Amino acid sequence: MASQKGDFEAVRRDIASLLDAPDWDDGSYGPIVVRLAWHASGTYHVETGKGGSSGAGMRYEAEGGDPANAGLQHARVLLEPIKEKHPWITYSDLWTLAGVVAVKEMGGPEIQWIPGRTDFDSEEFCPPRGLLPDGAQASDHLRDIFYRMGFNDQEIVALSGAHSLGRCHADRSGWDGPWVVNPTRFSNQYYKMLTKFKWTKKEWTGPFQYRNDDLGEELMMLPTDLALIEDDAFRPWVHAYAEDKDKFFADFAKAFAKLIELGVDRTKPYESAPAKSKELGAPEHGTGLGRAKL
Ligand code: HEM
Known part of the structure; x- marks a missing residue:
């Protein structure tokens, strides 16, 4: 059943209910969902104010196809039924909320989460690639x-x-x-x-x-x-x-609450992008390449 606009508790419950997955990795989608929230936010630049957790740019190839984001399409596709059920929520709110719910469900702390992120309506607003850390470095x-x-x-x-x-x-x-x-x-x-x-x-x-x-x-x-x-x-x-x-x-x-607040501008009207379920798994929506294949 669809929820009322703004019923984030209903969204939280639905996210929590789909994390357990005996056939996925170690039995939970929790970790990859946490990584989605982090990569959605970790493009921020404190001096320009660009990047950050608003936008949900990983729906577009420009950001979703960044090799640093390889694999995260699984988390985005996982959350798609929640977006369909609660179409009023923005993708960027959904992805960050999912990270917070996953940490809690896996036994971690309660993290402050405030709604209000808006979604890009065009790929041109995506941050450039290469802003996330590279594990090979010092x-x-x-x-x-x-x-x-x-x-x-x-x-x-x-x-x-x-x-x-x-x-x-x-x-x-x-x-x-x-x-x-x-x-x-x-x-x-x-x-x-x-x-x-x-x-x-x-x-x-x-x-x-x-x-x-x-x-x-x-x-x-x-x-x-x-x-x-x-x-x-x-x-x-x-x-x-x-x-x-x-x-x-x-x-x-x-620190995680600060991370998911980066770049959030609450002066914009809260309008959600339509659900993209049919297209999300498609390569043009960012399956990304593994580093090993580069
Ligand atoms: C400090 C710099 C960081 C580097 C270089 C880094 C790098 C990586 C790499 C290479 C992976 C493996 C991806 C894969 O092959 O599927 C990974 C996974 C992961 N990272 Fe990080 N990471 C960093 C920081 C963070 C931060 C800040 C968070 C969250 C607060 C985070 C959360 C995760 C989680 C939860 C996974 C597991 C994803 C899964 O199981 O699918 N990482 N990270």
């Missing part, structure tokens, strides 16, 4: 990217704790595997893995990544993940969050 790259969005060192480390969720997919980013043993449970495991274990180069034909199997299964880290424990200013925060789960939950909630 700490100076992380600072370039996240300072551009207006985050500081502590917030960079807190946001990175989302890698307690989900995994890398060889056919999307080129990298492969999960960061933690229980990747559908929001936790501070990621920081514990970084502080307690020794990470060595994985010998394989894929891109450079780190590996460790002390816990009985092979886990992974990207070069940018290791940068957090190698960098003198990032490291104290990694230790703080490894030792204090509550502090991590509180700081993550604050």
